[in-house]
Structures are given as C-alpha cells and as structure tokens.
Amino acid sequence: MMNASHHRVVIVLLFTLLLLGVTSFSTVKANSFPSSIIESNRNTGVASSSCSLLQSSDKRPLTSIPYCGSINLESTVTSTRPDVSSETSSSHNDTTVYQYVVNDEVKQADVITATQTKVSTDDRNDEQEFEVVKKQKKLKVLFLSTDTGGGHRASAESLANQFLKHYPGTEYDLVDVWTPTKVYPYHTIIKSYKHLSAHPRQWRLLYYMSNTRLYARITDFHSKITCYEKIKKQLEEYDPDVVISVHPTMNYIPEKAIRNIAKKKNKYIPFFTVVTDFGSGHCTWFQGNVDMLYVASDRIKKLAKRRGYSKKDNIVMTGLPIREDFAIEAGKMGDRTTDEGKKYRYGMKDKLDLNPSKKTILVMGGGEGVGSLSKIAASLQNDLKSQGVDATICVVCGRNEQLKNELNDKNWNMAPENKKNMKKRKMLQVMKRMVTRGKKFDAKHETNAGEINKEGDVDVVGLGFVSNMAEYMVAADVLVSKAGPGTIAEAAAVGLPVMMTSFLPGQEAGNVDIVLDGGFGEYREKPKQIASVVAEWMQNDKKLEEMSRKSSQTGHPHAASEIVHDIMRISMEKI
Numbered sequence: 001m002m003n004a005s006h007h008r009v010v011i012v013l014l015f016t017l018l019l020l021g022v023t024s025f026s027t028v029k030a031n032s033f034p035s036s037i038i039e040s041n042r043n044t045g046v047a048s049s050s051c052s053l054l055q056s057s058d059k060r061p062l063t064s065i066p067y068c069g070s071i072n073l074e075s076t077v078t079s080t081r082p083d084v085s086s087e088t089s090s091s092h093n094d095t096t097v098y099q100y101v102v103n104d105e106v107k108q109a110d111v112i113t114a115t116q117t118k119v120s121t122d123d124r125n126d127e128q129e130f131e132v133v134k135k136q137k138k139l140k141v142l143f144l145s146t147d148t149g150g151g152h153r154a155s156a157e158s159l160a161n162q163f164l165k166h167y168p169g170t171e172y173d174l175v176d177v178w179t180p181t182k183v184y185p186y187h188t189i190i191k192s193y194k195h196l197s198a199h200p201r202q203w204r205l206l207y208y209m210s211n212t213r214l215y216a217r218i219t220d221f222h223s224k225i226t227c228y229e230k231i232k233k234q235l236e237e238y239d240p241d242v243v244i245s246v247h248p249t250m251n252y253i254p255e256k257a258i259r260n261i262a263k264k265k266n267k268y269i270p271f272f273t274v275v276t277d278f279g280s281g282h283c284t285w286f287q288g289n290v291d292m293l294y295v296a297s298d299r300i301k302k303l304a305k306r307r308g309y310s311k312k313d314n315i316v317m318t319g320l321p322i323r324e325d326f327a328i329e330a331g332k333m334g335d336r337t338t339d340e341g342k343k344y345r346y347g348m349k350d351k352l353d354l355n356p357s358k359k360t361i362l363v364m365g366g367g368e369g370v371g372s373l374s375k376i377a378a379s380l381q382n383d384l385k386s387q388g389v390d391a392t393i394c395v396v397c398g399r400n401e402q403l404k405n406e407l408n409d410k411n412w413n414m415a416p417e418n419k420k421n422m423k424k425r426k427m428l429q430v431m432k433r434m435v436t437r438g439k440k441f442d443a444k445h446e447t448n449a450g451e452i453n454k455e456g457d458v459d460v461v462g463l464g465f466v467s468n469m470a471e472y473m474v475a476a477d478v479l480v481s482k483a484g485p486g487t488i489a490e491a492a493a494v495g496l497p498v499m500m501t502s503f504l505p506g507q508e509a510g511n512v513d514i515v516l517d518g519g520f521g522e523y524r525e526k527p528k529q530i531a532s533v534v535a536e537w538m539q540n541d542k543k544l545e546e547m548s549r550k551s552s553q554t555g556h557p558h559a560a561s562e563i564v565h566d567i568m569r570i571s572m573e574k575i
Helices: 004-022 121-125 150-166 186-197 200-210 213-238 252-265 298-307 324-333 339-351 373-386 401-409 416-436 443-453 469-475 485-493 509-518 527-538 541-554 559-574
Strands: 072-079 094-102 105-113 130-136 140-144 171-175 242-245 271-274 292-295 315-317 359-364 391-396 458-463 478-481 498-500 521-523
Touching: 140 150, 140 213, 150 171, 150 324, 150 485, 150 559, 171 213, 186 200, 186 213, 200 213, 213 252, 242 252, 242 559, 252 271, 271 559, 292 298, 292 559, 298 315, 298 509, 324 339, 324 469, 324 485, 324 559, 339 469, 359 373, 359 469, 359 527, 373 391, 373 401, 373 458, 373 527, 391 401, 391 469, 401 458, 469 485, 478 485, 478 527, 485 509, 485 541, 498 509, 498 527, 509 521, 509 541, 527 541
Parallel strands: 140 171, 140 242, 242 271, 271 292, 292 315, 359 391, 359 478, 391 458, 478 498, 498 521
Antiparallel strands: 072 094, 072 130, 094 105
C-alpha cells in the first residue's frame, strides 16, 4: 500500500506529464518517433579537410564555417608579474602566446590576454619574466542545442568560428540530445516549438506554467528517470573535452551525465552554458554546477542570481554571441553618427545597389519570412511617399520566395493605399484653382497643399535569404523586426535603431524592455502605427543619431570571441 506522500508524488508526476503533453498535443501523436533533425557528422582524423556544424533537415550549407583540421597545440604562458610561482600564475595578468604545429610547421597565432587588467609601464620595467610550457591535445568541443528557432544554432556557429579562428585544430559537433531518446514528450521538442511559436497564447500558457522552480525540479526528476541513460550514452560516444550548452533544455541532465562520464574516465570535462536569450530567461537556463554561465545582459545576470541556482562567481556578462561579420563591420564603420561613419555607410549602400541619397529601412520577419511583412511594407511605402520622404524599403523574405516575388512584381505607384492620396491631391488642386480665380486664399493652406503635392520617391525591394546581414544593417537607418534576441543584439552591435513589431510571450518579452529601456527603439504591432512612427523618425536626423548612440552602448560585437577565450582559459586550467 502507498502512503499519502507516495500518492502526492504520483499525482505530481501525472500533472507534469499532462503539462508536458501540451507542447505536442496538436502536432505529434504519442506513438510517433520523428528522426533527429540534427545528424551526426563528427570531424576526426589528421587529414580532415572540412568542418561544419551538423546540418539541419533543410540541408542548407553552413558556408561561414572555415577549415577544421587536426593539429597539435602547444602554448607558452608568459607571466608579467614578478616573484610569482608557476602554480599561481594563472590567476594573474597572464599573456598567452599560442604556437600551432601543422605538418611540422610552427605557426604563430594571436596574442590573447587572460584578463582585462593592465600592468603599467613603470611596474613592467622591474618585473622578472618566466615561462611555463603547457602541452595539450587537440580540443573536442561538443555544442548542445536543437532547432527550436534559429538563434541557438546561430550562436553555436559564431562560437565555433571563433574556436577555429583562435584555436585551429578544434573539432566540434552540434548535438540534439532529446530527439534520439524517442521518449515522449521530449523527442517532440522541434515540432512542438514550431506549433507553439505559431500560437502565442498556447506558448504563453506553457512558458509561464513551466517557468517555476517546482516545475523545473519535477521535470528534471522525470527526465532523469526516463532519459538519463540514453543521453549519457550519446555523450559518452562523442567523448568531448569541452561541452557547451546553448539551449535551455540541455543543461540539467547533460551536465549530470558529463560529470559521471568524466569520473568514469578519470578526467575533467568542463561544462559551460551560454544563454542565448537577451532580456528574459527561462529557469531551465540556470544550473548551479556549470563551470561558467555566460549571459547577454545585466537583466539576465540579475535573474540568474535571483533564481539561486548559479553561483555568483560563475556568472559572466559578455553579451550575446553573434556572427563575426558584425564585429568586422562595426570596427570598419565606427560611430555611424560621425562623418567617417556616414561616409562608410554611404559606400555600403552603393555596394548593395541601394540609392545612397535615400533613407534605408530594413524590414525582417525571420528565416521563413513570417509576419505581416507585406502589410508593413505597404504602410511604410504609403506614409513615406505621402509625407515626401525619399527612401528604400528592403524586405528580407528569407526562404519565402512567393513573398519576395510579390513585393518585387508589385506596381507600388498604383498601390491601393495611394489612390486615396491621389483623390486628395486632385481636390486640393481644384480648390487652389478656385481660390486663384478671385477668392481669398489662405497662405497656410497653400503651403500645406504644396507639401502634400510633393511625393516621396520610395522603392520597395524584396530580398531572399540574406547571408550578408551585417552589411545591410550598416546600410540601414532603421530596422523593423520582431523582438528576437539575436536580431536585437546584431542591430545594437552596429548602432542601429529598432522598431519592434512582435514577440513571443515570456521568452522575448524582456527583449522589448531591453530596447525601450535602452532608448534605441519603440514597439508597435499594427502596420499603420509602425509606419507612422518610422516615417516620423525618417524626418528627424537628430532623433536617429540619438537612438543610434544608445544602440551602440547596448551592443557587444566581440562577445563570441570573448566567450571562447574565457572557455579556453578555464579549460586549459582544468583539463
């Protein structure tokens, strides 16, 4: 017979499974087991000639990932502090110079400082230098994520690129640990996300119900019973040296499994979490036993501390890891409000075949071109044209070829929204002729009529899947987009003001606050409201420059590089 406490446990577990079932009740049957959307493609062997993150089912190549080979790594740690033993040198201002042995050739890599502390010139003159040589095998990095939105994969890509740039020879994989388990409901995570993201009310319900400590502990308990051994087996097969989670659901069980695998193999395997949310974070992000937790904003850092899971010393605010293109373009452009910045942006518009003399508005809706992009573009074109603003509206349609063709084939001069304005202009012209024939004409009305008669020259350009997004954001004066964390981080990296049009409840709500509190954008949902505010911005250069400066203050274009250097520093100390 079960006592009362046993009954309570059973009831709680049943309730948990019921809630978890919400994530897939309308998309996947309980007895269906879809194959993993992420396939294994490990990079091993000395003669490896290419390296890429594992492909998703759409088979789109990740062309941004460069060569990855198998290289022996030697590092020389040079301490610039006097009278410090080699055992304690890692805690001071160490400068690491890496040399890579490739086919018996020694190649010099970048000089990397372990900390931001600087030693003055006077102190350096009296210091005694010494060297400590460490030898380390090639590093195998395992990223944990799944294709629930493009942000997680994008962050993993940016980090992988930095590993290859600064630590050639790094081998890596991107693994979805849940789908291969074939355990309901965890294996349905991808299809469930696609359904819930298209139904915000259901997403909101599940997000807030699950974002509690009690729910997280119950889910952790259930998933440990049903999935732990399967996940442990997966991770053990990869035999990683370093594990990096970029997904909120891949922290608790994977971290436990990695610790046990390390104990079994008698070695240390560092486990890191890189939070890919900007302003809001689900409680599953924050586990107390990770080696380091990297967060994108002060809001997330405070949230992690308040949750109580993460140790304060193990939380680092670095910014969101984004593509290196943004760091490169931010460096070339500098402050976009200066003469040098304006000159660079002028050249970028010309490079992209955009009219440099016109304002540029970049409209985005995600990789699939979702959202009411067509209505937003029409409202923008109507308001800008009627208010006499010359502009180019670039609409990123992603893989939505139909929308792209509709925008490019449409006769915007005869758009329905403009017919009303044409009638108004004709009426004003008739009134003006009547007045000039003998009636008294008000000068103010004459001025207004002249202003209305002047139309803006507005182009609408439909773009497909854009691989050079950093260049388009440099060229743009304003970004119109949903409040995705990666998109906002990329915009802030190049000082771009943002008009937000939508967000996923809970998960992306904090992103809206990041922009509003930062003073570099606004939030509107209806296309006419969006167009009205943006048209006002386009006629106020002072306002745009002010928002741009505030946007730059929020940006962290070098976040990916900083995270990778810190991960490597910690790993070299512990492995």
